[in-house]
Amino acid sequence: MKKTKIICTIGPASSNRKIIENLIDSGMNAIRFNFSHTKGSEIIEIVKMVKNIRETRKIPLALILDTKGPEVRIYGYKDKVELSSEQIITIKSYLKDDIYSKISNTTDLFYTNLPEIGNLVYKNARILLKDGFIEGFVNEILDKDTIKVIIKNSGVINPKSHLTIPNVVYPLKFLSEKDIEDITFAIENDFEYIALSFVSSKENIIQVRQLIEKIENEKKIESKTKLIAKIENKKAIDNIDEIISYSDGIMVARGDLGVEMDIELVPIIQKRIIKLCYREGKPVIVATQMLESMIENPIPTRAEASDVANACYDLASAVMLSGETAVGKDPVRVVQTMAKIINQVENSLDYNEILNQLMRIPKNIDVTTSIAARSVTIAYDINAKVIAVITGSGYSARMISKVRPKLPILAYTFDFDVYNQLSLNWGVIPRFIENFNNLESLIKYIHEDIKLTGYADSSDYFILVSGLPLGKEGSTNSIRVEKLS
Structure with a gap:
């Protein structure tokens, strides 16, 4: 029996009953719904199916709703866009509700939900796209809402790619209207956990607990949903002790963390957070790119296998799969592989x-x-x-x-x-x-x-x-x- 738990993100590759049951049989302990890319009405039938599976099979299985949070993305295109080295693109702040469907009339113009981007940057400031895989620098600031960026390395960006300006605190509300709607959905549908994106202080967690209390009073329901704080930026690291204290668990979200901070710091931060949570008796989840190559390939890289093993050696409570199970070619094989690695490590521990x-x-x-x-x-x-x-x-x-x-x-x-x-x-x-x-x-x-x-x-x-x-x-x-x- 493995002791380290496995969380699987549900997506197009894993949303049918047979796959979900096979994931459970292979070692899945919790299901994550990523609400950056969906809403309650789109997944309610899957939620009902998962609940039916666990009740029929009489098994415990946690449901996790992962909020969108105050994240920054670029919009204006519906298909993948190829960016070339030395290409100059324009990024424009656009705060209207139709940003999600707005299409640019040129492949060089993009929109962002970040207000007044021109006031947040300076000439030659770094701009990162697609979780840092594409790097650019501010070439020109046209006005408070518009900048030009020169791309330094070519690559392809997917629709709604992340935009990151390192070491900048974004002027965004922690809870958007979408987040409030999604948290309400989680409470009404008895999700066991809500993973809060881009938590930076205890005040964020207090704000969500107050919102949940308001929902309980309005809906005449009682919720036992627990809150997991996702650690994704430097401010969260600075406030890590209070965040651990006020939350019910921690997720080390290495994707955004590795973009917001120097990537060589991520392994050190990961180990520190695991140790702090372990001492406090709080669950800690290691997430992002654990077996990423298995989205396409039948076996992981040796480095990925070592990454999963290292999290287990550090005594993380759980490890999480994202694209591997959401859009990967063989989600069940991914979980089987992860479970095998976990079992091998746990058999070698000096308890x-x-x-x-x-x-x-x-x-x-x-x-x-x-x-x-x-x-x-x-x-x-x-x-x-x-x-x-x-x-x-x-x-x-x-x-x-x-x-x-x-x-x-x-x-x-x-x-x-x-x-x-x-x-x-x-x-x-x-x-x-x-x-x-x-x-x-x-x-x-x-x-x-x-x-x-x-x-x-x-x-x-x-x-x-x-x-x-x-x-x-x-x-x-x-x-x-x-x-x-």
């Missing part, structure tokens, strides 16, 4: 040393975290086969996951939202249970269920972490050693 390193970190911890750490220590001492935890909010399971134990973590919860959310946490195997009147009857059920999973046999020991009252958040207060009969 005792991982525990020792965590225990050496000087930090005040709460009762639940202390119990989680001790449960793993006891499990190792008595050669237990499983750590079982009864959890209402999922917090106890997440704290055990933080310890990164070698043993499977069977997380028993009465809450269907928590059941699906935990599918994103490292090493956690969520188990949905009906309400039990008392702890002893639930323990008896857990004994039988563990044997059914095949993780332990009769006479094997397992650790049970629980508390009273059953399933209440913050009630975890006991560790029991149980022996299967």
Whole structure:
């Protein structure tokens, strides 16, 4: 059983039922919908189908809505455009709603949703297109809305390509009308997670939580959707501690991060963020270009295989596939390949040393975290086969996951939202249970269920972490050693 989770982006190559079920069988744990390229009405039937699959198959599977956020793109063309070295193009700010469909009458004129681009640049300022693959420099500033750019390396840009001006803070609202509409869709349709693009401070997260509270009040619904902050620019790096503290998880979005900052800094930043999240017990996702060559090819490059392995060695909670599963030739093979790499790495980890390193970190911890750490220590001492935890909010399971134990973590919860959310946490195997009147009857059920999973046999020991009252958040207060009969 792999412990590092796999997130797959759904797109044209993976939006039918058979492919999705094959992705699940191959190791997918969560599904991402990229709302930079879609809206709720276009994917609602796929969402319903995914929910039907997980209910029919009785499996946990997290749904993630990835917002468009305050991103900057270029428009004015509907087909790919080839740019040549030394070509001069014009980029013009255009803020009307029809920018998405507006077509330029020349291949040298492009529009951008960035206001007053002429006021944000200077002569010879770097301009990056297509995630940095095409570089240009400001040749002339015509007015506050219009600049001319000389292209330095030739290449082809796709419709709605990213435009980046390094080290510039864009004068864009964090939440656009589209983002508000998309977040409302996620709340109304019980998405487990919302990934917030271009988070730069705790205020962004607070703003979204306030929006969700407003949606709950207006729609008369209660949401348990968790917020993942995507780290994509220097300001986010500067504020990383507060962002981790205020969010429910972090995504290291290396695509935009590698354009906004010097690319040689990205591996260092990635390792730092993983370590910070690991210490805080927050899920951390490594994303972008993990197996990108497999969009076209049947096997990854050796560097890509090492990239996935490195994320696992650093103890990332999850790794994410984007174009590989959204538009790739063989999405299922991609997931199978990633799962094989993960399993090989996890079989080589020194789990005792991982525990020792965590225990050496000087930090005040709460009762639940202390119990989680001790449960793993006891499990190792008595050669237990499983750590079982009864959890209402999922917090106890997440704290055990933080310890990164070698043993499977069977997380028993009465809450269907928590059941699906935990599918994103490292090493956690969520188990949905009906309400039990008392702890002893639930323990008896857990004994039988563990044997059914095949993780332990009769006479094997397992650790049970629980508390009273059953399933209440913050009630975890006991560790029991149980022996299967």
